[in-house]
Amino acid sequence: MPVPINDRPVESVREEVIDQLILNYSHGEISADAFERRLDKAYSLSEPEQLQALAADLPLQSDPRYHSEKQARMQPKFTASEQHPDTLNITSILSSDQRTGEWIVPKHIHLNNYFSGIELDFRNAIFTHPEVTIEVNCIFGSDEIIVPENIDVITNTTNILGQVSNNRAGLSSNTYNTQRPKLYIQGKVILGSVDISVKKTMQEKVRQFADSLKSLFDEKGSS
Numbered sequence: 001m002p003v004p005i006n007d008r009p010v011e012s013v014r015e016e017v018i019d020q021l022i023l024n025y026s027h028g029e030i031s032a033d034a035f036e037r038r039l040d041k042a043y044s045l046s047e048p049e050q051l052q053a054l055a056a057d058l059p060l061q062s063d064p065r066y067h068s069e070k071q072a073r074m075q076p077k078f079t080a081s082e083q084h085p086d087t088l089n090i091t092s093i094l095s096s097d098q099r100t101g102e103w104i105v106p107k108h109i110h111l112n113n114y115f116s117g118i119e120l121d122f123r124n125a126i127f128t129h130p131e132v133t134i135e136v137n138c139i140f141g142s143d144e145i146i147v148p149e150n151i152d153v154i155t156n157t158t159n160i161l162g163q164v165s166n167n168r169a170g171l172s173s174n175t176y177n178t179q180r181p182k183l184y185i186q187g188k189v190i191l192g193s194v195d196i197s198v199k200k201t202m203q204e205k206v207r208q209f210a211d212s213l214k215s216l217f218d219e220k221g222s223s
Helices: 010-026 032-044 048-053 064-074 202-222
Strands: 087-093 096-099 108-114 117-121 131-139 142-147 152-160 163-166 182-190 193-198
Touching: 010 032, 010 048, 010 064, 010 202, 032 202, 064 202, 087 096, 087 117, 108 117, 108 142, 131 142, 131 193, 142 182, 152 163, 152 193, 163 182, 182 193
Parallel strands: 087 108, 096 117, 108 131, 117 142, 131 182, 142 193, 152 182, 163 193
Antiparallel strands: none
């Protein structure tokens, strides 16, 4: 017998409803306006019954093929660690350094920043390990770390007239999702700053994924 909807975790119900919205929108069962309206509600509602009602009239249900496509497009990418070094050292003195795009993320990253700016953008990065340690040594500098919402960030730094801003904070250590990558940021910040931010929200990423699926099915339908 299925578990009553009100006894299920609300985040699981939310994810299932959003998957159904994406699939039906991509196949033309609902309009773009209806998809946007229902998606906004799916992220704002907190009652399982209300969430379920958003997709109750939709005919298509997600299947293994859909979930495989979603995994390939939306989850962080991984590659075999044996093919790549375990450590990345970046030293920047009175200059700047940046890692962005599809760059390979090793298990350990050491940032030595003196009067400089370093940016690490993990939105399209390819991971070699599910847990990554970033050791910062930021003196009169600024480290900017950009992550998507499906990566957790845990900070533990020593700050001397320095500042660490973590927009991915707010969860206790025992409530982080065990299935997604984690960044552990440690070290020292002296008269400098470390800023961890989300530049593309999960809702924006869902919209992008839905549009890409719709384009794919539109192309197949016209061929």
